[in-house]
Amino acid sequence: MPPVKHYSSSEVNQYELSSRLLSLTENNTSYTLTQINGQRIYRKAPHAWSGPEPSRNCEVFIGRIPHDCFEDTLVPLFRQAGELFEFRLMINFSGWNRGYAFAMYTTDAEASNAIRMFNNYMIRPSWQLGVCPSINNCRIFISRIPPTTPSAEIVRLLYALTDEVQEVRIRRSIASCAAIVEYKSHRGAAMARKALVAAAAAAWGCGARPAVDWSLPQSPQLLKQYREVGRWTPERGVELTRAPEEPSTTSPPPTAPSYTLEPWSQARRLRMIHEAQRSAAAAAEWSSRINTGMESLVSSMGSLGLGGARAAGVWGAPGATLSPPAPQPRDFNPWTARHPMQEFITPGKDSQ
Structure with missing residues (x-):
């Protein structure tokens, strides 16, 4: 019996994987x-x-995608949503997949069906796929x-070094x-x-070190800064056109607001306004209740002969029209000053 070979976690059994992948094309020659x-x-044959x-x-x-999950599992799974035109699985140098893939269906409805069926699909215990457009x-x-x-x-070099060029915009x-x-x-890009990463520096020469990367989604206003538009055809060669300048308008700005609030934001704003009004x-x-209570207290003290004016000066409600209190000396000390109601207090035995 031949010895069993154990593969490390960084090595893929290429022989076993090749036999599994070969069954995909043998069972379906299209x-x-x-x-x-x-x-x-994995693509439709011509x-x-x-x-x-x-x-x-x-x-x-x-x-x-689990890194040890390959086309023999993924392709039959995603075929359940519709007919596949192409399935591209990203592979690294060790042979494991890089955790993501692209599936192209023959119709838009099938792609939407795949998102509905397999987004958050449990492909393994506690392992969910993520599927989106x-x-x-x-x-x-x-x-x-x-x-x-x-x-x-620049236009001539880009057309010569790469394929599927549609246009070149220069700023x-x-x-x-x-x-x-x-x-x-996207494949052509x-x-x-x-x-271009390998050939741009040598193509431009003169010690140039051009930086090549994916372009972020550009707004129409930003794209207008790239005013020179170039194309190349074998019949006519390089054709350069310049985007027209933006016309200067002296018309007044539109009366419509430059932004709109989402419905949830409008509801939140109205709710905050109503809460502020209720709090106020x-x-x-x-x-008002405190002022009413203080006024009734002052009137009660006056009816009891406790000195209405003096009591109002001490207990009067804020904002009431009362006689101003006597000015206090500069060295006034609240701890040793005479109590304002001292004359109505009955002296105790300790003070006799």
């Missing part, structure tokens, strides 16, 4: 399985699909381009130059990013 650039792609690829809305992102970034941002490089040369200043490159697909009304009512 799909192909290839591995390239850190991802393994003879099994006619027409354009599904749109970006048909792709979902799958996260929180895929956001395909098709833009690459290149900064630190030598400012002396002509725009036509210039006195000492800097940057570009945003739009690609036809990902391949171009890897190629309660405080006013409490102050």
